[in-house]
Amino acid sequence: MNWDFQFNLPTTIEFGSGKVKLVGEQVKKYGNKVLIVTDKGLAQTGILEKVTNSLKKENIDYYVFDEVKPNPRDVDCQKAYEQFKDKKIEVLIGLGGGSSMDTAKAIGTLMTHDGNLSERYGADKLEREITPLICIPTTAGTGSEVTSFSVITDTKLKDKMLIFDLNLAPKIALVDPELTLSLPPSITAATGMDALTHAIEAYVCNMAEPISDALALHAIELIVNSLPEAVENGNNIEARQNMLIGSLIAGLAFGNTDLGGVHAMAEPLGGLYDTPHGVANAIFLPFVFEFNIKANPAKFAIVAKKLGVSEEYKTEEQIALKGVHLLKELSSRIGIPKFSDLNYVNPKDFEFLAEGAENNICTIANPRNITKKDYLELFQLAYEYKGMDVHV
Structure with missing residues (x-):
């Protein structure tokens, strides 16, 4: 067989127990003002606190958007963008399952491209990289921490829409098995x-x-x-x-x-x-x-x-x-x-x-x-x- 293919590895992977403690150090590579994207259930666990403690240790300012839902919705991505677009966010953290990480990718897309998210559905529709993104998965499922995809539910079409672009790729994946121990x-x-x-x-x-x-x-x-x-x-x-x-x-x-x-x-x-x-x-x-x-x-x-x-x-x-x-x-x-x-x-x-x-x-x-x-x-x-x- 005559192979002809391309393989991309745009994300740095930090894997191991306790890696979540490195998030503050990693954030400082890209900026000092952070938006953490997560869901309300996770926000009530000690996992979010582990992240914020690491940020505090490095004197990093942060905000939390905890309204992510399963099968993330376009309206929630837009809401987060409107809420934080004037906060001069320099780094995004996607904390949770695929829904949180995909939402963070979509928010990063809006922050760097403005406009309506639906204009970015499809392949290679981004002109530049999104806001630097660090993904911290708390489930073993989507692999979104190392992909260039974001799957968002369009609430008008009642269908899931795909944004696919290498510009979506997280900068860093902090993959810590200890964060999955509490998963039901x-x-x-x-x-x-x-x-x-x-x-x-x-x-x-x-x-x-x-x-x-x-x-x-x-x-x-x-x-x-x-x-x-x-x-x-x-x-x-x-x-x-x-x-x-x-x-x-x-x-x-x-x-x-x-x-x-x-x-x-x-x-x-x-x-x-x-x-x-x-x-x-x-x-x-x-x-x-x-x-x-x-x-x-x-x-x-x-x-x-x-x-x-x-x-x-x-x-x-x-x-x-x-x-x-x-x-x-x-x-x-x-x-x-x-x-x-x-x-x-x-x-x-x-x-x-x-x-x-x-x-x-x-x-x-x-x-x-x-x-x-x-x-x-x-x-x-x-x-x-x-x-x-x-x-x-």
């Missing part, structure tokens, strides 16, 4: 499945390349072997560390390639119903995985082996199909609900959701050609799923 099991499960989806889709998508493949495969192995323990025993620091590394390197993988049909389905679902992104990914992952197998049975068989499938199955397709079973089994074990368990979901909306999925940018990179009709069938198939029924 349900959030650990959902964010962990988000990270697993990133790794799998990065590996099988039609934009994959050798570096992303290596990262994605290692991420799959780390996540599959650590996620159940992290859910069932949240104080296991080794499991938490492995999940955070898995999430981070999955972010590096898909941040340099793309995703696929799982995200194309999950994002309109989140835009319409506000479904947690990790839950949506986990629900659709086995069904899209099975749909895509025929595009590249060899690659899907490799993923299935990383998931734990043995060599007893004779063909690559059989191995890959057994992987579908293990994905469903994993979701069930860690408490991910089935699609039909989400009592707010109305099958009458599937047409709208399928159209949104077909138009989603991730559809382009799906390894198998996928249409609105296919998405409609996949939404219905996932909704009708009642238990372990994979055809092997």
Whole structure:
């Protein structure tokens, strides 16, 4: 194969227990006036205090915007911009899960580009770098601390919109496993499945390349072997560390390639119903995985082996199909609900959701050609799923 690709590493990664204490030192590289972007739940924990204590130690002025919501909204990004645009903010800190980090990226975009956020939807729409950003993840899920993406819910369109530009990349990722110890099991499960989806889709998508493949495969192995323990025993620091590394390197993988049909389905679902992104990914992952197998049975068989499938199955397709079973089994074990368990979901909306999925940018990179009709069938198939029924 004649490879031709680009791989970007614009973010400096500081990984290890206690790294959060370095935030004050890191901020001073870029300025002395900070806006911390987080959510109200996290603001009430000791994690925010760890950050502010480090800033105080370095005599750094700071403000806190704690109105981030899951599936972050354009109106909240705009609100933060209007509230702080005259404060001469020099550095942003995204503290929390992907929602906080994506919101910080969007706020940084507005601070350096002004105007309406919707003008920046799409790829390469920024003329300059955003306000220097330091990301501190408190979940092992999105990998947003090392990506050049920001996914924001447009409240008028009722859909998730993507801003993709290297100018969005955080300057520094402070990745501290201790910050994830207090994460509840349900959030650990959902964010962990988000990270697993990133790794799998990065590996099988039609934009994959050798570096992303290596990262994605290692991420799959780390996540599959650590996620159940992290859910069932949240104080296991080794499991938490492995999940955070898995999430981070999955972010590096898909941040340099793309995703696929799982995200194309999950994002309109989140835009319409506000479904947690990790839950949506986990629900659709086995069904899209099975749909895509025929595009590249060899690659899907490799993923299935990383998931734990043995060599007893004779063909690559059989191995890959057994992987579908293990994905469903994993979701069930860690408490991910089935699609039909989400009592707010109305099958009458599937047409709208399928159209949104077909138009989603991730559809382009799906390894198998996928249409609105296919998405409609996949939404219905996932909704009708009642238990372990994979055809092997």
